[in-house]
Amino acid sequence: MARPAVKAGVRSGARHESAVNTDGRRGKSGKAAGTPRVTLIPGDGVGPEVIGAAVKVIEAVGVKIDWDQQMAGAAALRRFGTPVPDQLIDSLKSTSVALKGPLETRVGEGYRSINVYLRKHFELYANVRPVRTQAGVHTPFAGVDLVVIRENTEDLYAGIEHEVAPGVVESVKIITARASTRIARFAFEYARTNHRRLVTAIHKANIMKLSDGLFLKCAQRVAREYHDIAYKEQIVDAACMRLVTDPQAFDVLLLENLYGDIVSDLCAGLVGGLGFVPGANYGRHGAIFETVHGTAPDIAGKGIVNPVAAIKTGALLLDYLGHERAGNRIRAAVNAVLSAGRVVTPDIGGKAGTADMTAAVIRAL
């Protein structure tokens, strides 16, 4: 399959976001040619429920995809004795694009994160998470409209940890000029292409003067090339406070891996929770689409998980495949269901199950 132009975070509504290549160049609006082959990873916990919902909506909107279903994570460990089976990697190599459910990573034990492994293995260096207030979803915050852009390949996620002596453990934070410059350029290109006005680099360079200092220097260097986009910096703790007092002060957020992970969930909270925020990991040679939320073990199997984040993630996949109109139809249908507020899941005060809410989105298409 010819690799389509990558689009980062197409949004519905008046401000439409257009295509960006992952290496930072503006892309052609991808034309869908033939039936694309996409790796489908249902994932663990609520993964199969939400990915099933996303696939149903994609089918209902009329886009044909040749899904190559694969297992990863805990499900694959049970079936094949490894969380990353060879056939998964082979599939990703051949399709270069996936729709993936969340994967379980145990706390303090077990294998290292398969999400992190896949992002690094396929150099999917830019994690993009559009966060937007949804009509019909009541939160204390109005008019939130921002995009979290998180560096995906290094930082403390390098996974270099060792016990120096009993009771003393070291975790190594890796920050390189190459990865920092690459993600900064992605953020500014994204801002330019999507008519955004401001990039805010979020850091802790007052404490980590070398590592976060390097990240900032790279961002500053790139910022000087983009006279049309304003650039600001904010220390991560102050940024968190500002996000919950004045979220409209932000537009595109540029973060290292760990801060990006944490701030993403904070931002999801601004718009009603993890059930609403889609996401994508872009690299030069492919993309994996996944929600911000995890396996939600507390509600897995109960049929009540909010499918919106996964359905909107499916819409991002369609944008990437060149089916932008279908993506927009899906976003509009989700907005209609949420605005009506009748068939919504318990996380936002409704009584509907995942299947009913998905069916309502399909009816609204």
Ligand code: NAD
């Ligand atoms: P989580 O996102 O799974 O859940 C946090 C809380 O939000 C839970 O109360 C959950 O019920 C709720 N929630 C999440 N998504 C929801 C939805 N769509 N609808 C309604 N409620 C929803 O985070 P966690 O509990 O910290 O992590 C659980 C597991 O998921 C861990 O093993 C973690 O490593 C993994 N995880 C995976 C990914 C990924 O695959 N990309 C991302 C985050 C966490």
